Amino acid sequence: MSKIFAHRGFSGKYPENTMLAFEKAVELGVDGIELDVHLTKDDVLVIIHDEDIKRTCDGEGLVKDFTYEELKKFDASATFRGVYGVCPIPTLEEYFELVKDTPIITNIELKTGIFEYPTIEKKTIDMIKKYGLEDKIILSSFNHFTIKRCEEIAPEIKRGFLSGDWLIDFGKYTAAQNVQCCHPLYLFLSEATIKEIHDQGLEINTWTVNEYEDIKRLSSLGVDSLIGNFPDRMIEVLR
Numbered sequence: 372m373s374k375i376f377a378h379r380g381f382s383g384k385y386p387e388n389t390m391l392a393f394e395k396a397v398e399l400g401v402d403g404i405e406l407d408v409h410l411t412k413d414d415v416l417v418i419i420h421d422e423d424i425k426r427t428c429d430g431e432g433l434v435k436d437f438t439y440e441e442l443k444k445f446d447a448s449a450t451f452r453g454v455y456g457v458c459p460i461p462t463l464e465e466y467f468e469l470v471k472d473t474p475i476i477t478n479i480e481l482k483t484g485i486f487e488y489p490t491i492e493k494k495t496i497d498m499i500k501k502y503g504l505e506d507k508i509i510l511s512s513f514n515h516f517t518i519k520r521c522e523e524i525a526p527e528i529k530r531g532f533l534s535g536d537w538l539i540d541f542g543k544y545t546a547a548q549n550v551q552c553c554h555p556l557y558l559f560l561s562e563a564t565i566k567e568i569h570d571q572g573l574e575i576n577t578w579t580v581n582e583y584e585d586i587k588r589l590s591s592l593g594v595d596s597l598i599g600n601f602p603d604r605m606i607e608v609l610r
Contacts, residue, residue, distance in 0.1 A: 373589065374402040374596040375605040376478060378579050379420060383600035386448040387427065388418045389458040393469055401602045403476035403509075405578070408463055408495060410488040415439035416463040416495060419447065422485050428460070435486055463495065467502045476507050478554075478576065478598070480533065481521075483514040492520045499528065509576065511554050518550060531576060534559075542568035552576055557585060557597075565592050583608060 380392025381399060388406055396404050407420045412435060425431035428445040429452065439462070446457045463479075470477060481491055499508050510521045511531035518530045531552030532545050537559050545553050545568070552574040555564070560577055568575050576596040580586055586608045589597060597605055 372609055373594050373605075374476070374576075375602050375609065376403040376405050376476075376576070376596050376598040377401045377602040378405050378598045378600050379407065380404060381600075381602060383581070384603075386451045386455065386458045387600075388420055388461070389447055390461045390465060390469065391455055391458050393461075393466055396602060397469065397473060397475060399602055399606065401475070401606075403478060403596065404470070405478040405480065405598050406466065407480045407482050408491070409434040409482050409486075410491045410494065411435065411437055411439045411442060413438040413440075414490065414494065416491070416498060417442060418461045418463060418466060420482070422482070424460075433486075435488070463498055467498065467504065470507075471502050471504065474507070476509065477504070478509040478511055478531070481510065481512040481514070481517050483512055483517045487514070487517075492517060493524055496521065496525045496528065500525070509552060511552070511576075515548070519548065522549060531574070540567060542571035542573055545573055546571040552595075554578065557589060560589060560592070560594065562592055565594065569593065580605070 377396035379387035381395040385392040385395050406418050427449040428447050430445045443459045447460045448458045505528050509529045511533050513533045530550045531554045532550050533554040535556045541553050553568045554576050557577045557580045574595040578598040580597040580599040
C-alpha cells in the first residue's frame with residue numbers, strides 16, 4: 372500500500388507549513404510529512420514554501436532578508452487567517468521536537484531553486500543528526516546539485532530528485548546519480564513512467580495528490596508514497 376504523506380502538513384484544512392498543520396497530521400496518523408526549508412539572514416532553518424513571505428504571511432519580503440526574530444512576528448496563516456489564531460513560521464528544530472519520538476518519515480524539500488543558501492545542506496543535515504533522525508528523513512530538491520551536495524555530506528540519508536516535467540528515463544537518470552527516489556508531479560505519472568522508475572529499483576514519491584480518483588489510480592499502480600494536502604482522504608481510500 373502506498374504511504375500517506377501530508378503535504379506541508381495537513382494543509383488542506385490548516386495553514387500550510389505551520390506547527391498546527393504538522394500536529395494535525397501527526398494526530399491523523401500519517402506515515403510521513405512533507406515540508407519546505409529556507410535559511411534566514413541569521414542562518415536559522417525555517418519552514419515556509421515561498422522565497423517571499425507575502426503569499427502565506429501578513430507581510431512581504433524575502434525570507435533570506437529577515438532574521439528569525441523578525442520573521443516570527445508574522446502570522447503565517449495564509450487563507451486561514453483569523454480562523455485558528457496566529458500561526459508563526461516554525462523552525463526546523465521546532466518541528467523535529469514534535470516528531471522525534473514518532474515513526475513519522477519527514478520529506479524535507481530544500482528550497483534552493485532560486486537562492487542556493489550555500490550552507491543550507493550542511494545545516495539541515497547537522498540538525499537531522501542532532502536529533503538522530505537519519506533513518507526517518509528524505510531530502511529532496513528541484514535543484515539536483517543540492518541533492519548531490521547532500522550525498523557528499525551524508526550519503527546514508529535517503530535522497531530524492533524533484534521534477535515537474537515530463538522527463539524521458541527519469542528513473543535511469545536518477546539511478547545514475549546514486550539517488551534513491553524520484554519525486555515527480557502526479558500528472559506526469561503513467562503506467563509506463565512508473566514502470567521505468569521502478570525497474571531502476573527506485574521509490575516514487577509523488578505530489579500533490581488530492582483527488583479521490585488520483586489517489587486510487589496511483590496507489591493501484593504501486594506508487595510508493597502519495598503526498599497530498601488532504602491526508603484524511605488518502606486514509607479513507609487506502610485504509
